[in-house]
Structure formats: C-alpha cells, structure tokens
Amino acid sequence: MPEDAEPARKDHGTRTLNITVEGFWLPQNIRTQLLTAETPHESLCLHQGRPCLPEESQGVEAWWPQLNQEQWGQLLALLEENRRAVPTGRHYWEQLEGALQVVSQRLESRHEPLLELALESIPVYTGYSRAMIALNLNALSFFALESMRAAMRQTISWQEAKSWQRLQDMPGRLCFTPATISGFLRAKLPFGRYRALFGKPHPPEHVLGFAAGNVPGTALLITFLAMATSQVSGKAPMVIIRNSRQEPIFSSLVLHAIEEVAPELVASVAVLIWDYADKELQRKLMRRADLVLAAASDETIAQLRAQTQDVSLLRKSKAPLVFHPHGHKVSFSVIGKEMVDTSRAAPNAPVPMLEIVALLAALDSVLWDQHGCLSSRLHFIEVGGLPGDPARAYADKLTQHMRTLATLLPRGAWPRQHLHDRFDRYKSLETRGEVQVISRYEDDFLIVIDHRMPNPYTFFSSVNDCQGRVILVRPVESLLEVPRCFLTLVPKHNLQSISVAVGASQQGLSKDFLRFAMRCSRCGVTAIRTLGRGAFPQLAYSWDGFIPLDLIASRATGHFTTIEFDQPVEELIQTFQMFKAMGEKMGLPLHHADF
C-alpha cells in the first residue's frame, strides 16, 4: 500500500485506539497532483455501524476529500489523460484477473497488513461481525471473473425471448423477457435466431456510478463492470463513482491493492463521496457520462433517473445517456423434493444431501445478515408426495446449522429487538396451527415454518420480516407453485434472484426445471444460481436484468434472466467443498458444522 494510505492511528489518552482510514480512491499520480494537506475533507466516524464522535469511542473514522469546482475540472482532465495508459481488449481482463489473484492471496494470508487493516476497520465501521468480513474477503474465488471475457462475446438474438438458450463458452442459460407489447410481438415473429436483440456496440467513454448501503464492495462491482467494457473498446472508459458513506472502505482498499500490482488497470477510476444534492456537480458529471450505473435505494434511483432525464438534452455526446438502475430487491431460496430425502447421500460425500443443502441455504441467509438484496428471505421447499414432515426435517436441520453459524459467523451489531418481536409475532400465530416456530427465543436467528395460504398482506409482511436472520420455510406442493402463488405477488422491479437446490447428479437441467425457471423469469427474477452462491453476484451473468452486453449496446426494453449453472448437484457439492476449504483455511470449522 502507498504510504499515505496507511491508517493514521490516534491515541486518545487511556481510550482505545481509533483508526482513521481513507474512504475514497484516486490513482496515485492524480492524488499527488490534486490533494494537498490543505485540501478540505469530510469524515464520518462509526462504531458498530452507527455514528459516534471520534474522540469518544472505539469507532473507525473514514475520510474523503471535498473537491472544489476547479479541482473537479483538474480531476476529470487527469483521468482523461490516464485513460491512454489503460490496456484494452482481452489484455485488460487477463491482467485484471492476474492482479486480483495476487490481491486475493494477500487477503487470505494472516498477518498481511492489508487484511489486518480491513479486519480492524470494516467490521467496526459497518457493524458486521469480524468473521463475516473475513469470510467474504476470502471468498473472491466465488466470483467467476474468467467468464467475463466470454460474456462480452455472446451473440444474443430474439430467440432468447422465446426459450432458454445456452450461453456460449460459459456455463448456464439465458432468456429475455420483453417489457413492452411490441417486444412480445417481435418475440413471436419467426426466425428469431437471425434477428439480433442488441444494436450496434457503442462502448461508453465515461461511466458514472452510484453505490449505496453498507454491504461492502458495491463500488468495486460497478468499477469492474465499467472497466469490463475496455475489452471491446479501443480506449478504456473514465469511471467516476460516488460511494456510500455507510461503507467507503472496502473498495478503496482493494483498488489500492490492485494499483500496487498493476497501476494502469485502475488509472482511469476515481471513487469519491459527494452529495446527491450538489446539483451542479451531478449535472456536470452526468452531462459527460454515457452510462450511469446506480445501486441505491428506490428513492435515490428515482431522483437519479429524473436527473439523467434532465441532462439528456444538454449532453455533449450525441449518444443517448444509458441508465442502469439497481434498486432495492428481494431474493429467495427454492429446494426441490429430491434434496429433502434424508436417505439420499451426496455424490462423493459421506453426508446426506439434506445436510449440505441446509448448510448452503443457511449461508445464503446468514451472509450479510439478510441485509443484501441477494440475501435469501424465504426458503421454499417442495414437499409434494413425500412421506412424513419433510418441511419440519428441513427446518430442524436448518436450525442446527443456523445455531452453529451464529457462533462461527456471528450476527452483526443489530438490535435483537427485531428478532424478539418477530419471535413473539410468529409464536402468537401458532394458535391456528398454520405456523410453527422452530428456533428458540434466545437464538440469534428465527426459523418459522409457515403453512398459511398466501395472500398479498401475509406474504409481504413475511418477506419484510425476513431480515437480520429471520427465515420463513414455506412448504409448496410443487416448484411451479413458487412463481404461480408467491412470486407473482411481488412487484417485478423488486425481484432479484433465487438460489436453488434441484435435480440429480449428472442430469443437468431438466425440462421441468427449465419450465419453472421460465415462470420465475416472467415474474421478474433475474438470476438463478445454486444454493450457497446467493450472496455472490456474478458479473458475467444478469444483474437486475442487465447482462454485460447491456454496458455497450442498446436493446429492446425488458430484462434478462440467467441460470448460472449446467449441473446443479455438482455445483452444490463444489460450493460446499469451497466453503469447507475456506473454513479450514480461516479456522472456521464450517466443514463439520453439525455433521
């Protein structure tokens, strides 16, 4: 790390040490020209995710410069100049993968200053537990970045609007759901295969990003997506991201680390914090931008959309300003009946499949304490035709794993009041015999089996309750019941992904599963991945209905849905092995979590 990125430690007499970290990122050559000791800055001190005074507690203080108009002009000019140094074509992504491997190794080595700094600052600043942050820092291998090259080379036709199509040179399938009547009509026309869905590529020159919330890494995700367009462009884009005040540390650390390996890869990227309300600055940046990527609340998205529309007419470039909104979302897990059979052993593993499935499903809800849009809320479990009480067997197993995970990956610094109130609420519903609370009042999570007939009121309140490690297990007769009776109740723009555990070993994707997946996609689901991978967004696949090609070309209105695997059972086993290996490395006994 560069010297000036080292944490400044303040000793407040007998108090615990406070840490001050940078909550921004600028390429080294720009920061030396732009920032001086006199540059005004803003800072925020948080302890357990809540504001505190720097001098009164063990908080972490993040700071970022406040640039004036002149400095903004200078920054834009310097970034523009740096664009020339950034590699393009396939070299860009190859070099990035190489650099990330080095960073990943650093993050996995104990006593590595980068890891220590991350673990000292991010948990205190965000409120997530140290183990949670450590696990996620170790999980970079879950992001299959190598698929990104193939993702940019896909040929997508109107055939995708009719049925699932295999992705080229990468696992999985893709389908497109038009959002307009004309789109549906075009999809019905013959020879869809020969009609391209995307227009001519027009890679962006300037990308503006907005990242919100306290789940680490959103700004980094936007950076990678924006820079991925370098692969198909003669010149890398300039990327400016407005980061979240609630978590500005992680992306900054990783970008610093990449810069140490290959500075040219991030030479045209700036991650800063400014006020959305600074209309003049917003207008200035939007007028330059070709692409705006925003991961924020629905209210902020609405404001940004209005701002992009306002500046559209005033823009220098003739190309339209493209806006990719990523608002707040909900995700679910779906488990097929073949996975609930307690006698069924996992292929090449000495444990029943149910053990693995319940652990992975627990992880999908435990990671980020269900505060992420990818966190699984309800677990739908297919029980039709099975003897006994499979939902109860699953819920018991899930409870066991949740209890173990509550120790290994403790819940963040969130009030238990929420859990207790939900516990009381569902306990009071037990009287009608349709609801069963499985966990205990003392548990740092809540597991409930919910047999109630779905109606919008009960379903919405259930979904909203499932945050902070609250899981409702919903038995369904068949998988198709999930989209037909439940997903249709959720507004399309709020649906994100489903994590699934279905199928049999070496059987691939069955027709029934593809039919189910198509129904889900028509309801608004944009990504289908296997259990355990719910919390790890795959850049090469659909994110809120946009695929990487959306970054460089326009198409009909609608959303893409991707299935991110070909062999579900094998991927489940692989995910389990990856977690197991990661747990062993970190000293977290995930590998014998209640087995």
Next chain:
Amino acid sequence: MQNLAKLSTDFNDTLLLEEIELERFWEMTPESREYLIWEAIQKTHRWHFACNPAYRRTVMARQVGETIHKEELSRLLRPTAQTFKSYIDLLGTPFPHDEPQAFLNWIADQLSIELPRERFTRFHKRYASLEKLLGEFERIFADFSFEILTSSGTSGRATIMVRDEQGIEKTVQSFYLAFQRYFGMRAEHRAVFIMPQKTRIAMARMADFSIRRIGLPKERVHFTIPFPAHPDQVRVRTGRTYRSGIQGWLEKRLLHPFMNFANERLVMPQAVERALAFLKQAEAQGEKILLFGGWIQLHSLALRLKEEGRTLRLAEGSLLGTGGGFKEQYPHSAAEIRQDLSDVIHDTKDTPVPLRDVYGMAEANWAAMQCAYGNYHIPPWVYAVTLDEDDRIIPTADSTGLLAFFDPFGGGRLFPAFFKTTDRVRLINGGNQAQTDLNCPCGEEGAYILNDSIRRVDLLEEAGCAAQI
C-alpha cells in the same frame, strides 16, 4: 353475572390490589414502592399466566413459568406494536369485520376472563364496517360492560383494545389523579376539546372521562368536532390502508381526497372557530379554561388569533394541553407552535398560558403529564424502565432506550399491563432507581421522561440494499 362477580373478587383477592389507593404511591418511600410493585407484578403475572392464553403462550415461549424472578422481568413485556394488532396477522387481513368469528376467537384469546363463546353465534358472518362489528360486540356482551377502544391508527391498522368497567375505572382514576397532580386541574375549569366526542380513540375517551371524574358537569365539557371519528373513517382519512376491489378504489380515489378536503377546509376550521368562541366567552366571563387539542389544531387556533391581531387574556390557572405528537407531516415544529401560542394566549397577568403535553398510548391505562419544566412525569404506581437494543432493562438512573412499563395496580384484570413501547426515551429515575440529584426541578420525585427526548422508533432500520415491499 354471578361468575363475573366471582371472577372480579378472585382477581382482587388474589392480587389485593384494591386495598391500595393509587394516590398513596406519592407518599411512599422508593423502597416500599418498589417492594409493593414487585409483589404486585408477581401476583399479576401469576393470575394472568393462569387465565390469559395469549400472554401465557408468549412468556412460556420465552422460558418464563408461573413463578418469576427479578432478572426475568423484561421477558414479561409484550410489544405494544404487536399485541393488540396481532389480529391482522392471525386473520390475514386488517379488516376484522370480514371475519367476525376469527376476530372473536382472537379477542377471547387475549383476555384473562372467560368469554361465553356460545354468544359468538349471535354475530353475523360479515359486517359492513369495523365500527358496526365493535358496536355489536359491546351490545352482545353488555353485561361485561366492555368498551372497545382503538389507537389513533395512523397506519390505518388500528390497535384494538378491550376494557371493562373496572379497567375504565382504573384508567379514569389514573388520568384524573395525574390531571390533578401535575396540571392542578380542579372542578372550576371549563374544558374544551378540539376533538370529536364520538370516537373510540383511547386518549380522547379517557381524557373526557377523567375530566368528568374531576367533577366538571357535562355542560362545562365541550367537544368542538361535531362529527364522529369511527375507526373506518380514520383508516380512510390516513390513506394508508384501503379495502380491496371497487370499494378500495372508491375509498382511495374519492373518499380519501374528499375526507381530507372536508377535514382541512370545513371540519377543522369550524372546530377551531368553535374552540375560539368558547375561549372568548371564558375570557369575557373570567373562567378558567383547559383547552385540549392536537399540535396542529392548537396551531391553527394561534394563527387564527394572529390573523385577528388579538391576544386572549384568560383567567389565571388556565391551561393548554396537547397529546399524540405529530400524526402527519407538518411544516412547523413544536417549538414554533409553542411560540405562536404564547404570543396570543395569555392570562390576566399577561403571562402566556402554559402549554403542557400529555404522553400516553392506547395500551396504557396511564398518561405522563408534562410539568412546567417540560419533563413528562410517570405516575408512581407505574414501574417504568428503558430497554437496550437486546431487550434488557438498563439499570441506571439516567438511561436512554425503548420505554417499557409494568402497571400492575392500574392495568385492570383483562390483560397484564406489561408492555414494551415503540418510543425511545431518556428516562430519569425509572425502575428501582432513585437518585435524588436527578430529580426534576419542578420538585416532583419519581420517574420522568426528559423533555424533548421521545422518539418513535422504526425497529427495522434500513441497513443494506434489501427491499421492503
């Protein structure tokens, strides 16, 4: 009826609560008060544990049995935001009049007395409105002297509370003692309420009863809103919960805008004018006044007087009262409203007439009255504490957390009045704490909520990017 009388005797015998006059608590030492309250909490718990299915289920799930220990106190607290709204989850609808039988079963489950379930058959299959269902309930169980009260229902989903004669008596006693003690109210006032008389909203009903209990004759108590405010009307006016289908469409598109228009342009101006007329009449006759209304209504009155360029001079001892906080967005703060009122409503010595806020809730049979120093005094028979974020009682004399209370003496026999509220407050000398140097400067001892420290808490704060739908 015989059973009912026996039940009431059983309750009082078991708890020996009738023997203690509430006003005696002001004279007790902190030690005797704590001893008595702890004894009463144990007895109340034991009685309701045996008789109240919903309460028993809740505390048993929290590993609490019939006998309790002091460290388990916080586990007896049920959330106000849920307990008397749980019918919505259970019925799967916020409209109980669609499912009267399920609603009746829910009520029976919530009460510590046995409802004669054979009478459930007398109810219709559906009712046209919630008011009709609640009215029918009171009629069919008239021998129990039930009164059904609701919260102000800002979410459109009302808290529904049952009180019987004894509960109402306890509440009235509690309110009037507080009115007397903290507001210095006597029978010589004329009381003007800028609120409807025909309403189930608990605070309005209790204030009315309590003022009368003080001894004010009916002709000296005035309600300036002539129209009723039934729960269905309140729901539509708040505009957050509508029926489904055509009825819902009509409610949303026609009734809601019309009601708001009528309220803003006709009802409220008229109510303020009537209140003003009473004030002017009291000014002319030198009568003491208690004017009680919401912040916004009181502000309208102040602005109206400012328009007239008039300053009222009421008899000394007059008082302005408010309660309920701000139920809707309003561009002026409480401090601005106070200032505007103090500019135009004075007493005969030309001193601004004091404005006192009342803190209470539908689930509580008590209210905390604001003293001259702005602090809210909790009656001494109520054991008030704050809870930390993990629902543990904060054991300090100056604490900030969610307000919770145990009211074994004033809570009545229908359900245990042990509740956790949704208000974050700074509480001084709550629970068993009695630090004299922290006593309120007004001279009152005991627990109080510090001025300007009450905040409504949304228990689920937005942390990440997960949606609420």
